[in-house]
Amino acid sequence: xxxxxxxxxxxxxxxxxxxxxxxxxxxxxxxxxxxxxxxxxxxxxxxxxxxxxxxxxxxxxxxxxxxxxxxxxxxxxxxxxxxxxxxxxxxxxxxxxxxxxxxxxxxxxxxxxxxxxxxxxxxxxxxxxxxxxxxxxxxxxxxxxxxxxxxxxx
Numbered sequence: 001x002x003x004x005x006x007x008x009x010x011x012x013x014x015x016x017x018x019x020x021x022x023x024x025x026x027x028x029x030x031x032x033x034x035x036x037x038x039x040x041x042x043x044x045x046x047x048x049x050x051x052x053x054x055x056x057x058x059x060x061x062x063x064x065x066x067x068x069x070x071x072x073x074x075x076x077x078x079x080x081x082x083x084x085x086x087x088x089x090x091x092x093x094x095x096x097x098x099x100x101x102x103x104x105x106x107x108x109x110x111x112x113x114x115x116x117x118x119x120x121x122x123x124x125x126x127x128x129x130x131x132x133x134x135x136x137x138x139x140x141x142x143x144x145x146x147x148x149x150x151x152x153x154x
Contacts, residue, residue, distance in 0.1 A: 007062075014055055021048050068119060089118040090133050097149050104148050110134070 025048060029041040071092060086094065093113045097105070110133065111126045120126055133139070139147040 011059065018048065018052060018055070021051075071117075072119070086137075089114065089120060089129065090137065092117040093133065094137065098151060100149070102148070102150055104142060104146055107134075107145050107147070110147070 021044075025041060025044045028037065028044070032038045032041060072088065093110065096113055096117055097103070107130055110130045114120045114126055114129055120129060134141075134147050138149060138151050140150055142148050
């Protein structure tokens with residue numbers, strides 16, 4: 001809880017500072033004495049908007065990282081499918097599918113689930129994980145690009 005409070009306070013300080021900058025830009029614009037000052041105000045305004053966009057992206061990535069840290073066990077994930085168990089990455093995808101229940105799912109959607117719910121982004125790794133999951137997991141072949149998720153079949 002303490003780190004959450006620290007983040008909130010930091011975010012509030014950033015928001016307050018951005019408001020101060022915007023206010024200073026507005027004051028400068030109101031007092032613009034010549035064209036150069038107006039151009040400077042336009043540049044500063046653009047920079048301020050970019051700063052807000054980057055701060056929003058930073059917050060989004062921080063939330064994603066915290067979510068991933070929560071899901072990945074301490075010490076990381078060992079990529080060894082020879083142990084016979086389901087890897088945490090595969091399990092993350094299976095958990096999402098379990099919420100849906102039995103359904104047909106395209107290979108492209110399985111890849112998207114891996115991208116959204118695991119740290120896998122590399123296309124070759126995505127292909128390998130999908131092949132492994134559909135071969136060893138609760139799936140029945142429908143067509144090369146379509147599988148049927150059948151939770152009780154594995």
